[in-house]
Amino acid sequence: xxxxxxxxxxxxxxxxxxxxxxxxxxxxxxxxxxxxxxxxxxxxxxxxxxxxxxxxxxxxxxxxxxxxxxxxxxxxxxxxxxxxxxxxxxxxxxxxxxxxxxxxxxxxxxxxxxxxxxxxxxxxxxxxxxxxxxxxxxxxxxxxxxxxxxxxxxxxxxxxxxxxxxxxxxxxxxxxxxxxxxxxxxxxxxxxxxxxxxxxxxxxxxxxxxxxxxxxxxxxxxxxxxxxxxxxxxxxxxxxxxxxxxxxxxxxxxxxxxxxxxxxxxxxxxxxxxxxxxxxxxxxxxxxxxxxxxxxxxxxxxxxxxxxxxxxxxxxxxxxxxxxxxxxxxxxxxxxxxxxxxxxxxxxxxxxxxxxxxxxxxxxxxxxxxxxxxxxxxxxxxxxxxxxxxxxxxxxxxxxxxxxxxxxxxxxxxxxxxxxxxxxxxxxxxxxxxx
Amino acid sequence: xxxxxxxxxxxxxxxxxxxxxxxxxxxxxxxxxxxxxxxxxxxxxxxxxxxxxxxxxxxxxxxxxxxxxxxxxxxxxxxxxxxxxxxxxxxxxxxxxxxxxxxxxxxxxxxxxxxxxxxxxxxxxxxxxxxxxxxxxxxxxxxxxxxxxxxxxxxxxxxxxxxxxxxxxxxxxxxxxxxxxxxxxxxxxxxxxxxxxxxxxxxxxxxxxxxxxxxxxxxxxxxxx
Numbered sequence: 001x002x003x004x005x006x007x008x009x010x011x012x013x014x015x016x017x018x019x020x021x022x023x024x025x026x027x028x029x030x031x032x033x034x035x036x037x038x039x040x041x042x043x044x045x046x047x048x049x050x051x052x053x054x055x056x057x058x059x060x061x062x063x064x065x066x067x068x069x070x071x072x073x074x075x076x077x078x079x080x081x082x083x084x085x086x087x088x089x090x091x092x093x094x095x096x097x098x099x100x101x102x103x104x105x106x107x108x109x110x111x112x113x114x115x116x117x118x119x120x121x122x123x124x125x126x127x128x129x130x131x132x133x134x135x136x137x138x139x140x141x142x143x144x145x146x147x148x149x150x151x152x153x154x155x156x157x158x159x160x161x162x163x164x165x166x167x168x169x170x171x172x173x174x175x176x177x178x179x180x181x182x183x184x185x186x187x188x189x190x191x192x193x194x195x196x197x198x199x200x201x202x203x204x205x206x207x208x209x210x211x212x213x214x215x216x217x218x219x220x221x222x223x224x225x226x227x228x229x230x231x232x233x234x235x236x237x238x239x240x241x242x243x244x245x246x247x248x249x250x251x252x253x254x255x256x257x258x259x260x261x262x263x264x265x266x267x268x269x270x271x272x273x274x275x276x277x278x279x280x281x282x283x284x285x286x287x288x289x290x291x292x293x294x295x296x297x298x299x300x301x302x303x304x305x306x307x308x309x310x311x312x313x314x315x316x317x318x319x320x321x322x323x324x325x326x327x328x329x330x331x332x333x334x335x336x337x338x339x340x341x342x343x344x345x346x347x348x349x350x351x352x353x354x355x356x357x358x359x360x361x362x363x364x365x366x367x368x369x370x371x372x373x374x375x376x377x378x379x380x381x382x383x384x385x386x387x388x389x390x391x392x393x394x395x396x397x398x399x400x401x402x403x404x405x406x407x408x409x410x411x412x413x414x415x416x417x418x419x420x421x422x423x424x425x426x427x428x429x430x431x432x433x434x435x
Numbered sequence: 436x437x438x439x440x441x442x443x444x445x446x447x448x449x450x451x452x453x454x455x456x457x458x459x460x461x462x463x464x465x466x467x468x469x470x471x472x473x474x475x476x477x478x479x480x481x482x483x484x485x486x487x488x489x490x491x492x493x494x495x496x497x498x499x500x501x502x503x504x505x506x507x508x509x510x511x512x513x514x515x516x517x518x519x520x521x522x523x524x525x526x527x528x529x530x531x532x533x534x535x536x537x538x539x540x541x542x543x544x545x546x547x548x549x550x551x552x553x554x555x556x557x558x559x560x561x562x563x564x565x566x567x568x569x570x571x572x573x574x575x576x577x578x579x580x581x582x583x584x585x586x587x588x589x590x591x592x593x594x595x596x597x598x599x600x601x602x603x604x605x606x607x608x609x610x611x612x613x614x615x616x617x618x619x620x621x622x623x624x625x626x627x628x629x630x631x632x633x634x635x636x637x638x639x640x641x642x643x644x645x646x647x648x649x650x651x652x653x654x655x656x657x658x659x660x
Contacts, residue, residue, distance in 0.1 A: 231444070231536075231537075233537060234537030237537060238450040238540060239450065241539060241541070242453060242454050242457075244651075245454065245457060245540075258650075258651060261539075261651070268537050269620060272535075276619075300615070303589055304615060304621070304625055304629075305625060307628040307629055307632050308625050311628055334617055334619070338622075339622060342622045403622055
């Protein structure tokens with residue numbers, strides 16, 4: 001802004017200098033030239049020559065722009081078109097700007113130069129500068145107005161531009177924040193102006209594409225591994241199972257084979273979970289949604305887990321508001337809830353409490369599972385929803401680390417929010433639907 | 436008992452056939468859909484195991500075709516797709532049961548036996564009996580040696596399913612699917628806990644236990660005689 005102001009001032013200064021300044025310099029040069037001429041006349045032809053020259057020039061000057069006055073040593077006029085020698089304080093360079101009275105009584109703004117001639121005569125040569133001053137004033141006015149308008153327009157333009165830029169930056173910022181918080185499939189909208197902001201948008205979107213591509217790649221790899229290894233594992237399992245059947249266990253191999261089969265089953269279960277998560281994440285199963293009574297669904301799952309809780313001397317509280325429905329996939333939602341209850345019971349110490357609640361929230365039904373276990377520290381809450389993540393403290397508890405990521409994928413499939421809350425002591429996992 | 440296996444994975448089919456033969460079944464195997472259709476039209480089998488993905492004609496089409504022709508042979512559909520909703524499609528096409536690969540042989544065998552028995556005619560029974568255990572399907576009550584047993588609704592369904600398959604192995608997955616209607620395996624084996632509760636109710640006060648756990652396979656309820 002200040003740079004803009006300075007350059008405008010510089011430009012206007014230059015215009016003034018090369019117009020008004022030029023006129024001033026020309027006036028001064030004319031006067032100097034006349035003085036040179038008159039001094040020559042005086043030197044060659046003496047006083048009479050000078051007087052004649054002055055009179056000729058006055059007569060020739062029809063515009064009345066030229067001013068001359070020659071006086072004697074008492075400052076009494078000898079020749080020229082001025083009434084009298086003006087009163088002024090002497091200046092160093094001999095230049096004076098003053099209002100003078102002409103011989104015919106007219107008053108004029110003038111610029112003149114004065115000096116003394118040999119023989120104690122005084123000569124004054126000047127120019128009427130009234131017209132020049134008017135022009136200069138006009139130029140000055142024009143320049144000042146130009147400055148005012150330029151600054152005003154510039155300021156307004158800058159304001160509009162800044163607002164436009166900030167607005168577009170704001171759009172980009174807001175969109176990227178939303179994308180980071182959730183849906184990586186969204187993109188920042190471009191304005192289509194092809195400017196730097198659109199380029200920035202395009203670059204950010206390209207970055208998102210790349211991130212999604214890399215994530216898909218990682219997912220694809222684990223999906224492929226899960227998919228491709230099922231075949232051979234299945235055959236290994238079949239072979240082991242057949243070799244267990246109906247043979248005498250002469251070498252005591254039976255327990256080894258049984259343990260191996262159990263381990264293979266664990267791997268296969270993890271693979272199955274990975275593929276289920278992928279399917280839920282892909283969202284292709286949304287077409288098969290039907291209206292689900294959440295209270296019925298939650299009650300059934302709670303019933304499935306009730307004996308398990310009882311066996312561990314855990315109180316299972318079930319508090320379900322009836323009549324709340326959401327469109328959804330019964331198997332996946334049941335499995336998600338089962339995983340939550342499974343975890344809750346697994347991590348709650350004996351004599352503790354686990355609960356399932358269904359309430360009517362502001363935006364839709366809210367299904368929650370809480371426990372009185374150790375909870376999940378804030379720094380791990382996002383990570384526990386990811387595939388295979390297991391907290392250090394739960395390394396020794398059986399499980400694949402896929403349970404909560406399935407819950408997250410199912411929540412996403414149903415456009416439900418998933419939050420982990422501290423219940424001190426314990427954890428509360430909340431699924432909030434938008435119905 | 437004669438079983439037709441329609442499966443293009445030759446090694447998997449070989450293991451399956453070997454296992455079934457060892458269990459006393461006669462086994463035929465075809466590896467492609469068209470040939471399967473010829474065999475089905477020309478011969479009779481007691482049950483079929485059909486893979487969904489086949490070269491030529493796929494498994495669901497085979498089942499649809501034979502059902503359209505009035506063939507009621509029980510069919511167990513195998514699929515490599517672990518999708519819940521594929522199961523629905525498979526059953527809708529006319530399959531009698533659906534099993535996802537990879538499967539345990541014992542799982543397949545238990546399901547196949549359940550299908551074979553169903554083919555034998557499921558009369559509209561009102562009371563199920565195993566030894567001195569009685570389950571009245573009309574009054575929804577259970578008793579053993581005349582002593583009433585108090586059962587919760589899910590326990591009643593669980594016992595009913597076990598008694599309908601008395602003498603045969605019933606797997607955990609079969610129970611989850613048929614009693615709870617869930618097609619997923621819970622992380623923790625909750626079924627075991629339900630079974631031990633049920634066992635407590637029907638066997639605790641009696642010398643001869645009826646409900647048995649079959650290691651590595653599942654459970655069975657049987658008359659000890």
